[in-house]
Amino acid sequence: MSTVPDGPAVIDSHHHVWDLAVRDQDWLGEAELAPLRRDFTLAHLEPEARAAGVTATVLVQTVAVAEETPEFLVLAAGSDLVAGVVGWTDLTAPDIADALAALRESPGGEHLVGIRHLVQGEPDPRWLLRPDVLRGLSAVADAGLVYDLLVKPHQLPAAVEAARRLPGLTFVLDHLAKPPIASGGLHPWAEEVHRPAALPNTVCKLSGMVTEADWASWTVDDLAPYADTVLNAFGPERVMFGSDWPVCRLAAGYADVLGAARALIAGLTPAEQGDILAGTAARTYGLPPGPL
Template sequence: MGAAVTVVDAHHHVWDLSVRDQDWITGPELRPLRRDFTVADLAPEARSAGVERTVLVQTVTVAEETPEFLALARAHELIAGVVGWTDLTRPDVADELARLRELPGGPYLKGIRHQVQGEPDPEWLLRADVRRGLTAVADAGLVYDLVVLPHQLPACVKAAADHPGLTFVLDHLGKPPIASGEREPWETGVRSLAALPNTVCKLSGMVTEADPASWRVDDLRPYADVVLDAFGPDRLMFGSDWPVCTLAATYGQVLDAAEELTGELSDAERTWLFAGTAAQVYGL
């Protein structure tokens, strides 16, 4: 990365298993994640990779996590923003968002996310109570992160079309099946989402959708090229997905792969992708 570009990591997590369990960390494949990952663990890796600001993203659908993350952002200069969780379906969701904004560290709340990928209803985002919640997120001046699987992308398209005043951020490219090499229905869904002006995408989470043990940058390239073409660099943002990425790569290797995948871009385009888009979308 050229010295002129200050990197923003738009997507990482932390957790402390003594505070609460991460109930999604199950099975032998995820066992390396079953330990604490803290800001103190992340900071030296991020700084050595040239990352000066980050966005901390929710991990579990537990209301207490978001205030904890806001306090972490207040305490650590590295964390410039938080994407938290609240129950979008609660009738008083607007009041709850306002309450979060008033907490210590409240100004660091930049967005909301729900584990839509785990919802059995592929049209969960289109439910009346969820739509009301999305409206409250927009009214609060926040953005909405989408963590979804390819078959849920059509509902994302409809939700984004129905809420033109809300910016939707697609995490991890919409989780394409990189390991199998398949492109559809993921590519059609991603291009339909990118056609809407209120959508952006994170260049993140790719190494763990590939074969974690044997991935190469060339395995990632067809999928990165689709989002580069569909969204453009000024609507893409780099994210490490640390520490989940450590199942397949080090922090530095993830950034190196992103740099290689975007090597054909101009300096101005790379500045957008590695810093500008995140700063603008999340108001860092």
């Protein structure tokens, strides 16, 4: 039997699953992503997460397909690990309010905590500021959900403006906005990431760093300047741990990713570590703060 590490409860605020027999993941077409071209299910995740001391997780969408979110809600309803789902729906649809209500009313709908779109793939760096997108984001706020921001550094200005225009919507910045860790480039990303942090309706996930670093040779020291930047900018009460499993497996195992996060926050107080490892995710997504 695995021994659960000592320390506070851990909520993994960001992971994925997929079954290629159900749906292809077309974003996995690049040769370097070949290790991910296999099924990754909750049955694969659970022993790794439990062994690492994780008590709850948030399952995050991977493709812009309407059918995926209802499937994830059913998975969450049947799992004692998945506490929340960040799904996808078309933000630009005229009937988005009805679509969100239908998701809430579907089997497992009580597990829907947020919405995400793959903004990083949009060619327009100001996509988030389109009138139809802002209308959709407003509907997300009205539904009592949060919005996960998957953006790259050059898209941060639009994300900041969207958050400023919609103070009633909580924006969750995924993966630190993907700074260029492998090249060691800290600027201008460091300045840009302070801009959303200046707004009270934003939080940041301490996630996705190992796959922005050198996959074969990254160290905690490589990650530290980026983690320190967001911790200083947002504060521990607005930073949350996420594994980005199974994508993280390109560079590190589940336990290694959580171990790196623990090392990066080791100098903080126990209360601050508790926020990053569980409290921030629980507050942001409305999850139970302790073991489920």
